[in-house]
Amino acid sequence: MPRSLPIALIGQKFMGRAHSNGWGQAPRFFDLPMTPALAVACGRDGAELKAFAARWGWARTTTDWRELADDDGVALVDIGTPNHLHAEPAIVMLEAGKHVACEKPLAGTLDDARAMRDAARRARGKTFVWFNYRRCPAVALAWQLLRAGRLGRIYHVRASYLQDWGGAGTPMSWRFQKKTAGSGAHGDLNAHAVDLARFLLGEEIVEVHGAVSRTFIKERMVPGTRDKGRSDVDDAVLFSASFRSGAMASFEATRLATGNQNANRIEINGELGSLRWDFEAMNVLHFYDGTESRQTAGWRRIMATAGDVHPYATYWPDAHLLGYEHTFVSMAADICRVLGGRKAEVPLPDFSDAFETQRVLEAAMRSARERAAVRIAEVT
Ligand code: NAI
Ligand code: SOE
Numbered sequence: 001m002p003r004s005l006p007i008a009l010i011g012q013k014f015m016g017r018a019h020s021n022g023w024g025q026a027p028r029f030f031d032l033p034m035t036p037a038l039a040v041a042c043g044r045d046g047a048e049l050k051a052f053a054a055r056w057g058w059a060r061t062t063t064d065w066r067e068l069a070d071d072d073g074v075a076l077v078d079i080g081t082p083n084h085l086h087a088e089p090a091i092v093m094l095e096a097g098k099h100v101a102c103e104k105p106l107a108g109t110l111d112d113a114r115a116m117r118d119a120a121r122r123a124r125g126k127t128f129v130w131f132n133y134r135r136c137p138a139v140a141l142a143w144q145l146l147r148a149g150r151l152g153r154i155y156h157v158r159a160s161y162l163q164d165w166g167g168a169g170t171p172m173s174w175r176f177q178k179k180t181a182g183s184g185a186h187g188d189l190n191a192h193a194v195d196l197a198r199f200l201l202g203e204e205i206v207e208v209h210g211a212v213s214r215t216f217i218k219e220r221m222v223p224g225t226r227d228k229g230r231s232d233v234d235d236a237v238l239f240s241a242s243f244r245s246g247a248m249a250s251f252e253a254t255r256l257a258t259g260n261q262n263a264n265r266i267e268i269n270g271e272l273g274s275l276r277w278d279f280e281a282m283n284v285l286h287f288y289d290g291t292e293s294r295q296t297a298g299w300r301r302i303m304a305t306a307g308d309v310h311p312y313a314t315y316w317p318d319a320h321l322l323g324y325e326h327t328f329v330s331m332a333a334d335i336c337r338v339l340g341g342r343k344a345e346v347p348l349p350d351f352s353d354a355f356e357t358q359r360v361l362e363a364a365m366r367s368a369r370e371r372a373a374v375r376i377a378e379v380t
Contacts, residue, residue, distance in 0.1 A: 002033055005336060008040040008068045010089055011080030012052040015103055015130070016043070019078055020056035022328030029315055030333040033340025039073055065089050069096035076125075076339070079103060082174040083182050087112035090351075094123035101128040101335060105191040105361065106354035108182020110379070113358040120351035128335050129354040131195040132327035133264060135334070137304040138285035139196065140311035140346045142268075142275045145287065146200055151270025157197050157249035161189035162263040166235055166255025172220040176231040184233030186213065187361060189253035189264075194357045195349065196266055197251075200275075203244050205360050207375050211239035213368035216256060239364040251364070283321050311345045 007023055009016060023036040041058035042065045043049040049061045068074050069092050076099040079089055086107050090100045100120075106129055107113040120127040133139055145151065166185070174180035181187060198204065216235045219228040236254035243249060257263070264279035276286040276299070285302045305321065307314040312330040315322060334344035347353075363374040 002027070002035045003340065004037045005034040005076060005339060006037045006039040006074050007076045007078055008042060008071065008074040009038075009058065009078045009080060010042045010065050010068075010085075011103075012041060012043040012049060013080075015080035016041075016052065017056070018132075018325060018328045019080055019101075019130075019332075020058070021325055022332035023078075024057060025325075025329045026332040026336060029329060030336075032333055032336040033342055034336040036332060036336060040068060040071065042068065066092065069093060069098070075099060076101060076335075082180050083108035083187065084112075084174075084180045087116050090116050090127075091119040094119045094125055094127070097124050099125040099127070099339060100351075101130065102351075102354075103130050104195070104354065105182065105187040106351060106358050108178075108180070108187065110358055110362040113355050114380075117351045117355040126339065127351040128331075129349045129351065130328070130331060131192065131199070131349045131354070131357075132324075132331055133192055133196055133279065134199050134346055134349070135312055135327045135330040136277075136279070136282045137310045137313040137322060138277055138283055138302070139200070141285050141302070141304045142277060143200055143346050144311070145275065146202070146268070150273055150287075150289070151268060151275065152272035154201060154243070154245065154247040154268060154270045156267075156269040157201065157243070157247060158265075158267040158269075159193040159197050159249065160252040160263070160265050161185075161193045161254075162252070162257035162260035162265070163189065163255050164258045164260055166217070167258075168217050168220075170220065172222045172229045172231065176220055176233055177229075178232045181233055183237075183361070183365065184215070184231075184235055185253040185255045186234050186237040186365065189255075190237055190239075190251050190361060190364070191357060192264060193251050193253060193266070194360045195354070196264075197249055198353075198357060198360075199347065199349070200266070200268065201243055201245075201247065203247075204356060205241045205249065205376060206244050207242045207373060208360065208363040208367045209240045209242065209373045210371075211237060211364040211368040213237045213365065237364060237368065239367060241360065241364075282323070 041053040077093040274288040304310040
């Protein structure tokens with residue numbers, strides 16, 4: 001009989017919905033040692049919160065996240081708030097003995113991220129970070145192929161996360177302010193790209209060689225007013241880096257790549273072959289097997305939708321496509337597996353892991369500021 005995992009969720013908008021759906025659906029699709037119970041939804045606006053809780057099946061609500069620390073009816077606290085509101089609740093909950101699942105980036109600043117990593121090291125509870133793209137079946141398959149050595153020695157990683165919603169007409173929000181977001185496209189999108197690259201290669205980046213950060217749109221309308229406010233985060237950040245093995249990497253994140261809506265892409269080239277993935281066709285992995293005869297070798301288009309051989313592809317009959325929401329369901333399922341003493345299908349990022357991504361992000365910001373290379377060992 002699976003044990004219950006009572007959860008509290010902080011933040012009820014975009015990620016609030018994705019996580020509520022994830023926790024609710026996980027036990028319907030997977031046999032898990034623990035069953036998530038949607039115990040408490042927490043947000044700032046009481047009326048909105050009650051409607052949200054009723055719609056998504058949360059049993060209780062509170063407008064004070066601090067209450068969750070003393071709530072014996074909560075085992076895991078799930079944080080889906082803006083980046084500056086990750087550290088404090090995470091640390092308080094870890095000190096209260098809860099497990100914590102937190103949205104990415106781990107935090108807006110390296111200081112916050114370090115404090116979270118340190119709190120996690122001291123804590124009884126386990127930590128998780130919602131780098132959800134690891135659980136796209138095609139990405140998990142790429143991870144398996146890399147682990148099996150199908151690419152051999154890795155030479156190149158080319159990662160980019162291109163969006164176009166951040167033009168001059170987009171109003172001010174927490175995402176355009178350093179005090180709430182930490183950074184712009186960089187922490188928002190390069191965080192995913194760096195996590196994906198580190199996850200797939202299974203090794204660390206040791207140096208950022210050069211970065212360019214640019215804020216093209218410096219003022220934005222403040223909603224509900226006739227005033228403009230200053231946007232003090234990057235709209236785009238581009239940088240190059242080296243992995244410990246010597247593999248060269250490039251990363252690009254932007255909210256101004258007109259025509260690219262959610263192009264989270266990665267290509268990896270190794271001595272034996274190459275892999276290529278794009279979230280806009282998330283069920284497909286492109287694989288070039290360089291060991292095949294040159295006469296017939298070519299890029300192979302793999303639909304990662306065969307439930308018996310592709311990780312996380314068991315939701316529907318073979319060849320029926322998965323979407324963004326499944327990545328959260330699959331991650332919720334893996335969290336339940338790990339807390340129930342089983343293994344995740346592919347590794348889950350915890351606070352220590354996400355801190356390593358944060359160090360790379362910080363190194364890139366320093367590199368852009370100082371117009372110099374930055375060794376990750378100098379970013380502690
Ligand atoms: P959002 O602006 O849609 O929602 C933020 C929520 O936090 C709102 O419900 C707001 O009321 C709540 N909130 C703010 N201050 C609060 C407080 N003091 N107490 C309780 N609730 C509070 O933001 P969104 O897009 O959901 O982003 C939240 C986090 O999720 C960010 O860290 C972001 O980077 C991450 N994110 C991750 C995605 C992914 O694919 N993994 C996708 C989108 C966002
Ligand atoms: C907006 O840029 C956003 O929702 C990010 O916050 C997410 O992390 C990314 O997955 C999709 O785009």
